[in-house]
């Protein structure tokens with residue numbers, strides 16, 4: 001499905017189903033509001049599904065979008081670039097943190113190569129969709145052409161649709177890409193109009209000198225953006241292939257009306273692009289956790305999302321989304337399974 005038709009097909013949350021869910025929350029055997037944010041999450045799940053109670057998501061799927069970055073040349077990360085391709089092999093072999101967390105929650109894991117510099121052998125869980133071998137260096141010019149950015153967005157849309165059509169009822173964002181917290185910071189700065197120094201963080205772990213260099217790179221990149229730049233221009237100029245694909249993945253989830261659980265700052269930056277492309281996207285989003293990366297927090301605030309977990313995670317891969325997924329299922333399960341005051345014979349106040 002192309003980007004234009006996808007945007008044309010996205011609808012707002014169903015207000016009637018949400019009203020029914022709010023009324024049902026009030027009838028369940030618990031003091032009103034006692035399940036905190038899980039209550040409004042359940043209401044949103046009802047709005048998304050267009051029915052109350054909403055279906056309980058039981059078949060989560062994680063898509064790990066992987067890519068490399070020309071800005072690696074600026075010395076913005078301490079890790080060798082080959083770690084991207086090596087970690088993708090680790091995901092496919094089932095040995096990474098995301099595989100362990102996904103097994104715990106019963107989620108499938110697919111890896112989408114949207115721009116890894118190195119070569120990958122075919123594997124049933126690998127979607128080979130290299131747009132190019134890494135982006136151009138965003139410190140000196142546009143990371144991507146507009147066409148490349150749209151191609152990556154459409155890969156993300158197609159991935160979401162493929163997973164949902166194969167039975168997934170909840171989509172989890174994952175990412176892998178050495179240096180990808182630099183474009184993530186630039187995207188967050190651009191979409192939220194926040195100073196780069198406030199959204200640029202230490203990524204996988206950098207010293208003060210490297211952080212200063214990384215911040216200067218983000219400032220230079222964002223400083224090039226024209227006031228008239230649209231969300232695709234912004235993704236192309238200062239973003240990355242996995243960021244653009246994640247934006248598309250969110251749009252595909254919104255089109256298919258399944259919850260999309262965001263992981264950290266890379267997912268947050270892609271979700272900002274998706275929300276800038278379509279106003280009804282925010283309803284589909286669930287913030288799995290608050291990343292330790294400052295841009296992650298700023299992205300969630302801009303999207304009006306409060307994170308389910310706040311564990312100081314800064315791994316990526318989809319790890320925080322996988323940990324949060326059982327909470328999303330619990331929010332739906334409450335609306336389906338908890339007894340009402342009437343049915344249980346409990347006195348209401």
Ligand SMILES: O=C(O)c1ccc[n+]([C@@H]2O[C@H](COP(=O)([O-])O)[C@@H](O)[C@H]2O)c1
Pocket residue numbers: 076077078079175176177178179180181182202203204205263264265266291292293296313314315316317
């Ligand atoms: O998800 C996050 O918020 C997050 C925060 C810090 C680092 N990461 C991961 O670390 C890698 C990028 O870090 P860096 O320092 O190389 O830019 C990339 O593979 C991300 O998945 C992810």
Ligand SMILES: Cc1cc2nc[nH]c2cc1C
Pocket residue numbers: 079083087175176177204315316317
């Ligand atoms: C080892 C390693 C694993 C990762 N997973 C996501 N980003 C990562 C970055 C590194 C360096």
